Amino acid sequence: MHKIGTSERPDWQLAVVVGVGGMGMAAARRLSQRHRVLLADVDGARADQAAETLRIEGGDAMAIACDITDSAAVQKLSAAVDALGGFRVLAHVAGLSPSMGDFRAIMRVNLLGAVAVADGLRPRAGTGAAAILISSLAGHNFRPPESVEALLRDPADRDLADKLATALGETQATPQFAYALSKYGLMAYCRRQAGAWGERGARIVSLSPGMIATPMGAREFEKIPAKMKLYARTPLKREGTMLEIADAIEFLASDRASFISGTDLLVDGGLAAALMND
Secondary structure (H helix, E strand, C coil): CCCCCCCCCCCCCEEEEEEECCHHHHHHHHHHHCCCCCCCEHHHHHHHHHHHHHHCCCCCCCEEEECCCHHHHHHHHHHHHHHHHCEEEECCCCCHHHHHHHHHHHHHHHHHHHHHHHHHHHHHHEEEEHHHHHHHHHHHHHHCCCCHHHHHCCCCCCCHHHHHHHHCCCCCCHHHHHHHHHHHHHHHHHHHHHHHCCCCCCEEEEECCCCCCCCHHHHHHHHHCCCCHHHCCCCCCCECHHHHHHHHHHHHHHHHHHHCCCEEEEEEECCCHHHHHH
């Protein structure tokens, strides 16, 4: 029931946004225009502050602390979504860039954590629901060794990061390789899961940003100089914006994308195409 003096919209369906950094907050703002929003982040205080910001702006927003690498925390998130009546949109934005962790940490957050959230929330997906998992351009124009690809077919394996590191060898198991591998694995997971989500009348897709102007991206330019060479190859000669990613998320979540599932949308200014033509 509506409460006087609040912006609560109990008549709206729920959007779950996992990760409330720059890109996650841009997505949450956009989704809050048509949905109740539940913000989940490993930093509970940050999630609370983000939800309060959206409420001040007129949105119906709630927050929950969730470490997506902790199965108990993911179960708590799933229970919260269940208590709210299920969801219409899942926007999974949480992730680590190459400078933010070692091989195992990046694989656990970017792939295992994302899979745990998607698997945990799928039973709470209503008809017409959409899960949008943020991948990356880094997962394109990339193919892991066959032995590694075989391991990726079971991304719910909690020991996967260790198995992958062993298969690759410690010299190849670098943060940069983990980032590309985790995003490749995430896209493959979305393709394999289209049938399971379809059984619920729901969809699952990945979205691959290229060079996007975010605080995290700016740090990567400072720490990984080779990124400037990629930037120079972008056909549109600029970074994308977080609002452009929010545009893509909004589209994929909408009924306008109701026949799009099990695939990836590149939002990269044409960079993947330029690299493919090398």
